[in-house]
Amino acid sequence: MEKISILLADDHAVLRAGLRMLINTQPDMAVIAEAADGNEAVRRAVETKPDVVVMDITMPAMGGIQAIEQIRQALPETQVLVLTMHDDTGYLRSALAAGASGYVVKKSADSELISAINAVHRGQMFVDLASSSRAIQDALFNKSLLSEREKVVLILVAQGFTNQQAAHRLCLSVKTIETYRMRLAEKLGLRDRAELTRYALEIGLIGAGKFPPEEV
Numbered sequence: 001m002e003k004i005s006i007l008l009a010d011d012h013a014v015l016r017a018g019l020r021m022l023i024n025t026q027p028d029m030a031v032i033a034e035a036a037d038g039n040e041a042v043r044r045a046v047e048t049k050p051d052v053v054v055m056d057i058t059m060p061a062m063g064g065i066q067a068i069e070q071i072r073q074a075l076p077e078t079q080v081l082v083l084t085m086h087d088d089t090g091y092l093r094s095a096l097a098a099g100a101s102g103y104v105v106k107k108s109a110d111s112e113l114i115s116a117i118n119a120v121h122r123g124q125m126f127v128d129l130a131s132s133s134r135a136i137q138d139a140l141f142n143k144s145l146l147s148e149r150e151k152v153v154l155i156l157v158a159q160g161f162t163n164q165q166a167a168h169r170l171c172l173s174v175k176t177i178e179t180y181r182m183r184l185a186e187k188l189g190l191r192d193r194a195e196l197t198r199y200a201l202e203i204g205l206i207g208a209g210k211f212p213p214e215e216v
Contacts, residue, residue, distance in 0.1 A: 003030040004121050007050040009041035009067065011059045012082070019054065019083075026114060027171070038062025042070045052117050055100070057084045057091060066097045078122040083109060092127065097152055097201050102126035122164035125203070146187065151205060153180040157193060158200035 006023055008016050008031055020031045033048045037042035039061045045053055053071060057064035068080050078106075081102040082095045090105050101120040104112045108128050119126035146154065149170075150160050157167040163177045200206045 001028060003198045004052060004117065005030055005048070006117065007031075007033045007035065007041070007045055007048060007051045007053045008057070009035040009038070009044075009053060009064070010056040011036050015106075018019060019113070022110075022113065023117070024084060029117065030113075036060075038067035042074070045071045046074055049075060052121055053078060053080045054083050054113075054117070055080055057086060057095065065076055065094050066081060068095065068098040069098050074088045079123075081116050081120050081126070083113065089199055093201065096203060097206070104128040146184070150180055150184055150187075153177060153207050154196060154200055157181065157184075158197040158206050160193075 008019055008023075010016050010019070013036070016036075018101060020034070023029050027207050032050055033044045035044045037060045040139055041053065041055060041059075041064075042062070047107050055064050055068060059067075059142050064082065064084070068082070071078060071080060079102075080100045081104065082100045083104050083106060084091065084095075085106050087105045087107075095103050101123075102116045102125065104116045104126070112128050116126040116128070152170065153166060156169060161169065163174050163181070166172075167174045167177045184196065188196075188199060190199055197206070
């Protein structure tokens with residue numbers, strides 16, 4: 001059985017040792033590399049190409065948010081799971097916008113970490129519910145209700161494209177784009193561009209280094 005390969009990035013060596021022991025006791029997981037700061041995390045990720053990076057946010061040299069952005073740009077197949085002491089929706093939003101697929105607070109690590117690693121490895125979103133507001137929880141749930149084309153239209157709208165520009169980009173009619181926007185409003189309960197943009201940011205569809213796709 002091929003194991004899920006994991007990179008641990010945290011500036012506390014004792015914590016990394018504990019996490020490594022916890023993860024390596026799982027029959028389907030293996031820690032293949034470690035990093036003590038953001039720069040090292042990016043470098044070691046590129047070298048080892050792990051399936052999942054377990055990343056702290058507050059680290060020296062380069063912060064976790066910037067490291068997430070660089071890892072996701074260099075290794076789009078690698079998923080990033082944030083493990084942090086910050087039980088705060090502001091940090092959660094920043095992490096998701098940077099490209100993280102999961103967010104777990106350290107006080108919940110014993111019970112949530114293994115489940116979170118499995119979830120993000122499967123391509124799912126995982127947020128420790130103790131750290132997320134009701135709005136974020138609803139956003140993550142509603143994301144799964146959107147079709148791939150609806151997500152593309154949402155990205156374009158959030159990036160400031162007009163209906164006509166989005167239609168041209170996707171080779172669709174303006175009427176079709178309007179229909180997609182109506183569906184998004186109905187499914188998400190969001191009425192204007194500002195609300196759609198905020199939602200797209202919160203669930204990580206847009207952010208630094210992310211651009212509207214040409215086609216889906």
